[in-house]
Amino acid sequence: MNEAATYDLERKTRVQKIVRMVFLYTMLTLFAIFVLIPFYWMILSSLKTPEQIESVPPALWLRFSEMQFSNYYEAVFSVDSQPFLRYMYNTVIVAALSTAGTVITTVLSAFAFARLNFRFKELFFLLLIMTMMIPGEMFVITNFITVNQLGWVRPDQTYWDALMAMSIPFMTSIFYIFFLRQTFKTIPDELYYAAKVDGTKDFKYLWKVMIPIARPTIITITILNAMGTWNAYIWPQLVTSTRHGRLYHYQLVSNGLRNAFSAEFQPQIHLQMAAAFMVTLPILIVFFLLKKHIMRGVSRSGIKG
Amino acid sequence: MLEQKHNIKAWIYLLPALVLLVVFTFYPIVNAFILVFMEGYRYIDGTWTGWTLTGNIRYVLNSQLFWDAMRNTLVIVFVSVPISVIISLFIAVWLNSIKRLQGTFQTIFFLPYVTNSIAIGMAFAVIFNRDFGLFNLILGLFSIDPINWVGTGASWGRAMTALMVFIVWNGLAFKIIVFLSGLQSIDKQYYDAARIDSASKRRVFLKITVPLLSPMIAFITITSFIGAFKEYTAVVGMFGENLNPGGGGRNMMITIVGLVYESLGQVYPGATSEAAAAAIILFFMTLLLTLFNMYISKKRVHY
Numbered sequence: 001m002n003e004a005a006t007y008d009l010e011r012k013t014r015v016q017k018i019v020r021m022v023f024l025y026t027m028l029t030l031f032a033i034f035v036l037i038p039f040y041w042m043i044l045s046s047l048k049t050p051e052q053i054e055s056v057p058p059a060l061w062l063r064f065s066e067m068q069f070s071n072y073y074e075a076v077f078s079v080d081s082q083p084f085l086r087y088m089y090n091t092v093i094v095a096a097l098s099t100a101g102t103v104i105t106t107v108l109s110a111f112a113f114a115r116l117n118f119r120f121k122e123l124f125f126l127l128l129i130m131t132m133m134i135p136g137e138m139f140v141i142t143n144f145i146t147v148n149q150l151g152w153v154r155p156d157q158t159y160w161d162a163l164m165a166m167s168i169p170f171m172t173s174i175f176y177i178f179f180l181r182q183t184f185k186t187i188p189d190e191l192y193y194a195a196k197v198d199g200t201k202d203f204k205y206l207w208k209v210m211i212p213i214a215r216p217t218i219i220t221i222t223i224l225n226a227m228g229t230w231n232a233y234i235w236p237q238l239v240t241s242t243r244h245g246r247l248y249h250y251q252l253v254s255n256g257l258r259n260a261f262s263a264e265f266q267p268q269i270h271l272q273m274a275a276a277f278m279v280t281l282p283i284l285i286v287f288f289l290l291k292k293h294i295m296r297g298v299s300r301s302g303i304k305g
Numbered sequence: 306m307l308e309q310k311h312n313i314k315a316w317i318y319l320l321p322a323l324v325l326l327v328v329f330t331f332y333p334i335v336n337a338f339i340l341v342f343m344e345g346y347r348y349i350d351g352t353w354t355g356w357t358l359t360g361n362i363r364y365v366l367n368s369q370l371f372w373d374a375m376r377n378t379l380v381i382v383f384v385s386v387p388i389s390v391i392i393s394l395f396i397a398v399w400l401n402s403i404k405r406l407q408g409t410f411q412t413i414f415f416l417p418y419v420t421n422s423i424a425i426g427m428a429f430a431v432i433f434n435r436d437f438g439l440f441n442l443i444l445g446l447f448s449i450d451p452i453n454w455v456g457t458g459a460s461w462g463r464a465m466t467a468l469m470v471f472i473v474w475n476g477l478a479f480k481i482i483v484f485l486s487g488l489q490s491i492d493k494q495y496y497d498a499a500r501i502d503s504a505s506k507r508r509v510f511l512k513i514t515v516p517l518l519s520p521m522i523a524f525i526t527i528t529s530f531i532g533a534f535k536e537y538t539a540v541v542g543m544f545g546e547n548l549n550p551g552g553g554g555r556n557m558m559i560t561i562v563g564l565v566y567e568s569l570g571q572v573y574p575g576a577t578s579e580a581a582a583a584a585i586i587l588f589f590m591t592l593l594l595t596l597f598n599m600y601i602s603k604k605r606v607h608y
Contacts (some may be wrong), residue, residue, distance in 0.1 A: 020506075024399050025406075031396055038474070039416070041439055042428040057445070058437045106323040119317035131330060137584040138566050141340065142326055142333030144569055145348045172325040202314065231421045232350060233538050234566060254423045258527055262545060262552060269431055276424035287419040289608045297414060298479060299486040 042280065045072055046273035053269050067268065075260075075274040083249050084275065087256035094236075094252060095229035101171025102225050103218060109177050111206050114184035115192065128174050139170045143169050146237060153239050162250035165239040170229075176221045179297075183217040184210055220297035223290055227283055233258065253279050306434050327385065340581035342371070345574040354574070359461015361543065361575070361582040363565075370556060371583065379474060380465060382533040389473045389480060390526055394574035396477070398514060399477040411485065418478035429471040432453050440467075457551025464550045464558055472539050476532070480525050487521040488514070507538040523602040561587045 044060075046055060047067040052059055076084050112118070147153050152165035167212065187210060195205045209217065233254040240250040257279050261268040287294060316323075340346060341361050345354035363372050400410055417425070433454035441451045453459045454467040486569045495517065499509045515522070537560050545552040548559045561565065561583060570581035 021403070024403055026408050028396070028403070028406075029401055033412060035416060035474070036479075038425050038428045038432065039420075042424070042431050045428075045431055054437055056436050058439065058440050069493070087387050101325075105325060108318045108320075109322040112315045112318035115317065116311045116315040118310055118312045121315070122321075131326075131334070133427040133592070133595065135531070135584070135588055137562055138337045138588055139330055139333040141565070141569060141580050141584055142336040143329055145336075145351070145577065146328065146333075148348055149351060161509060168325075169329045173328075174326070177322065181432055194486075202311075212555065227419065231423075233541065234425055238569065249395065255423060257421075257427070258423050258541060258545065264535075267552070272427055273431065276421075279421050279424045283419050283421065284416070289415075292410065294419065295411075295482060298415075298418065299482050 025238075033133075039280070042273050042277050045269060046277050048093055048270050050268065050270055054209070063085070071270050071274040071281065072278065076270045078271070082177075084253075084256055084260070086249050087251060087253045089232055090163075090250060091252040094227040094232075096161060097163065097167035098170040098229055099222055099225045100171055101167065102176060103222060105172040105177040106180050106221065107206070107211065110180035110184055111173075111202075111210065113177065113181045114187075115206075115210075117200070132174050140235070140238075147239055152153070157240070157250070159250060160239050166236050169235075170225075173225070176225070179221065180214060180217055183214045216293060216296070219290070220293045223286065223294055224297055225287070230254075230279075230283060313486060328419050336582055337581045339603055341467070341518055341580050341585055343578050346578050347483065347572075350570065361578040362586070364413075364575075364594055365579055365582040365586065370567070371564060373556065374559045374561045374583075377465070377558055377561045378534060378536065381469070381536050385469050385472045385476065386526065386529045386533050388469075389476045390529060392473070393477050393480035393525075394484055394509060394522070397402070397488055398510065400485055411482070415478050417475050418482075422538045423519065425475065425581045429467070429474075430543050430570070433467040433470075434457050437525055437581060449608040453565060455550050456552060459550035461557060467573045468543055468558065474532075476529060482527070483516065483521060487518050491517050513515040519603075523598065527595055527598045530594050534587060534591050534594070535562050536560050549605070561590075 019138065044062065046069075047062055047069065048059070049068055050068075052062075066122060113121070144153075147169070148167040150164075152161040156160070170265060192205060192226075200208075229252070231254060236252040237255050257275050260275050261272040315474045336551050342356055342358065343353040344357045344360060348352070349470055400407060400414070403410075433441075435441060435451050435453040435456050438454070440454065441449075444452065453464060491514070495513050496509065499513055504512070530587065539565060540558050540560060544550060544558050547553065547555055548563055549555055549557045556563070556567070564583045565580045565587070568583060
């Protein structure tokens, strides 16, 4: 091949490369816009007046002076909003209870599976794996009966009853047990033997060695579990339902959000969107603060399969 | 001595989780299969009037609501899952072949995973509003007249289309991040070898990327199918508790899981058994699909 031809070929591939890069970045940018639009529209609508919401065509942006920040005040304190702060408070309490429970039960059982030998270990492990394949709706039916029969869902339900009903069924997770067991398994056996020779008790070894090493995984579990409570809708709706004349200020944020400002023919969209953004924002903040832990946990859960 | 069996000690460590699992997971699975054979069961006092072999299942299969739920669920499963798997595969491949801004794009694409389905569903309902929604505004650029997607009186097809856009949007994040981590674990040697042979991009994609990623594609497809079979919260987010466009009326967009909760909320005798019947039908559908998927993967997936 002569020099000119080589030069031509190089130039051609360079042009090809540039075209390709332009294509890639264009597609990815378009897709990023598609992903961001709902967030943008939510924030935009939350800052409009009712008249601006209904104007056709809709305004695509607002000047700073036009933004109705008072919508947020109204969404929190107006009569129709129901006790929004109360829902937030309930959610934080339920998230704390169920997450504390989940972390304790999963750490203990993951330790047993990763470190101890016992009879029926393989069998029990297999049983857990099989259970993971069963849709949660199978459990919900009986759990609903159970919490009713435990007296947690009576017409005169107390706050404590509601908290129990919303948190106790979620105080363990087979998936997190597996997740944590995987991390515990990576800790070299030699550490355990050395500790044993020194006369360290199992529990102390778990507390002083395994938990500190597995801290990132435990943090991931904590975040994912707490986010799960924040987004929980169905179960709280079921066990604190208003259908049988029960009070609804025991509910969680997602329930409060769906029921607020949604009157069929007069939905107050500007307030609805303000409430929606207030529910969205805390998770986004947690996500940006703890991005690594969350994304690691999620991509791991994929590889596991 | 170090590897002795710790029978009692191990079960003490397992005890807290075990108690919760027995009460809230294992027993409920068994009980669902008992409830489905009970006649006139009332959850309020736990009484029932008799036994029936197929009564509850037959009741559910004969109700119009079940078939509405079935139709909606199957459409969600077989339309939204293939679309989102294919889109996320392409996005992941594109994302993997850039260097600058990769992290930024990755973070943006992950956002749908960490949002509240109710909140975003409500935002989508505003976007799809007939008069002042963004979607019709965009369609208007192509001189398409405003369409009633999610308002009162919207047709099933339109409401379903809008719901599908939301569900696909909602499901992409997880798939992209799993595919991306799969792509990053593919040995670079394969691509180097392909470059030496000057294979085309398309060929590299079909002959290297897809086969090596196939375990992950199979995994994502199975889990997404199961997830789509259980779709419910997204429908509530977009259409409200009544599962109907405009928020009034009843249950046009109901899903199988929606049917389970609909029955569970009823107090008449036997309602709980109908919920159990619907849940068991759901269980067998997902089981069948999983087995079918495993059978296909065994033949086609390259490990």
